Amino acid sequence: MIAYFNGQYVSKEDVKISPDDRGFLFADGVYEVIRSYGGRLFNVDDHLSRLSHSLRELHMAPVSLAHLKTVVDQVIHRNNLENEDATLYIQITRGVAPRKHPFPDPETSPTVYVSASVLQPSPGEWETGIAIILVPDLRWGRCDIKSVGLLPNVLACQQAKERGASEAVFVRDGVITEGSHTSFCAVFDGQLVTHPANNYILAGITRRVVLDLCVTLGIPVKESPILERTLKRASELMVLGTTSEIAAVVRVDDWIVGDGKPGPIASKLKRAFGDFVQA
Ligand SMILES: Cc1ncc(COP(=O)(O)O)c(C=O)c1O
Known part of the structure; x- marks a missing residue:
């Protein structure tokens, strides 16, 4: 499975999250799960605007929603999920910094991760x-x-x-x-x-x-x-x-x-x- 991690598309197994990532240390991050039906994203704009709300409320840097939408489409495409039902997972954390409770330096880049999973329906x-x-x-x-x-x-x-x-x-x-x-x-x-x-x-x-x-x-x-x-x-x-x-x-x-x-x-x-x- 190909995932997006901090600007690159890589095999999911090759994603390396730092032990100093604030998502790992403090659960200092937000996420979204978006459904795709046969490769078409369901109400993607509503999911992305909720993601913006989550980021804003945690005083995290805003991300480009247009870019994120392109990334999500790319993850579908690169995993040949255009004709599958799948879920797309987006996670953004406050990034990697020495373990201290207050927010890190404002220059700290957020960690951005996007992956996909084929959805298995629950029969019956x-x-x-x-x-x-x-x-x-x-x-x-x-x-x-x-x-x-x-x-x-x-x-x-x-x-x-x-x-x-x-x-x-x-x-x-x-x-x-x-x-x-x-x-x-x-x-x-x-x-x-x-x-x-x-x-x-x-x-x-x-x-x-x-x-x-x-x-x-x-x-x-x-x-x-x-x-x-x-x-x-x-x-x-x-x-x-x-x-x-x-x-x-x-x-x-x-x-x-x-x-x-x-x-x-x-x-x-x-x-x-x-x-x-x-x-
Ligand atoms: C706590 C909670 N409430 C409600 C929902 C349902 O939200 P949605 O319809 O956007 O998937 C979720 C989905 O993950 C959730 O985690």
């Missing part, structure tokens, strides 16, 4: 739906920044795996925020509800597409906190993300959602999402 996941667990949200108060500091997300997702579930969904002060690597939404009385895009969640690109699709389909939407204690009143639950797209949740911890099958709104959205991707 849509038909059966998925299980989730609820876990306390132990993350910091700037979840809108797509930082590589993902330890609470990793621990939560591992806990889900150990309990036979596909995703762990965070609860902060009695409010459902989002999944370890997905956005979360619930349907109450025919209305789709999802946490407002503030500092407690990542503004998911898939979440935005789904909200827009709801408007097109005439499904009422509300961006409002979902209280954990009301969750059992929801007729449908879903998690949304770049790799999983839309997944219907049929089990939460040890209780079953609705009749235990993907519901009508999730099915409608899944179809509309597929049409949107085709278009």
Whole structure:
């Protein structure tokens, strides 16, 4: 696999990250994961503008988004992924400097890395739906920044795996925020509800597409906190993300959602999402 690393296209195995890289030492970096369908990038501009937001909020130097887009296209091309479904991974760190907490010299070049992976679809996941667990949200108060500091997300997702579930969904002060690597939404009385895009969640690109699709389909939407204690009143639950797209949740911890099958709104959205991707 060919990757981009600090200005060069090299074999992924030949990428050498310095032990003094601030991404390695402090998780001082940001990232994006972009989906490509048959070589065509999905909502790439939204991903790159979220990357700019992450860089800005961490006072990291801006990067040329036009250049980054060219790099991503090149990585697809150089790996012969023009006809494949793949994910593109971008990571930018504050660069290499002696280990000291304050920011390094402003002249320090950021570390920029871009790679691709062929996406293996999870067969049958849509038909059966998925299980989730609820876990306390132990993350910091700037979840809108797509930082590589993902330890609470990793621990939560591992806990889900150990309990036979596909995703762990965070609860902060009695409010459902989002999944370890997905956005979360619930349907109450025919209305789709999802946490407002503030500092407690990542503004998911898939979440935005789904909200827009709801408007097109005439499904009422509300961006409002979902209280954990009301969750059992929801007729449908879903998690949304770049790799999983839309997944219907049929089990939460040890209780079953609705009749235990993907519901009508999730099915409608899944179809509309597929049409949107085709278009
Ligand atoms: C914490 C978190 N929330 C939500 C999402 C979904 O975002 P997107 O739809 O942009 O993939 C992700 C994706 O990685 C995530 O890590």
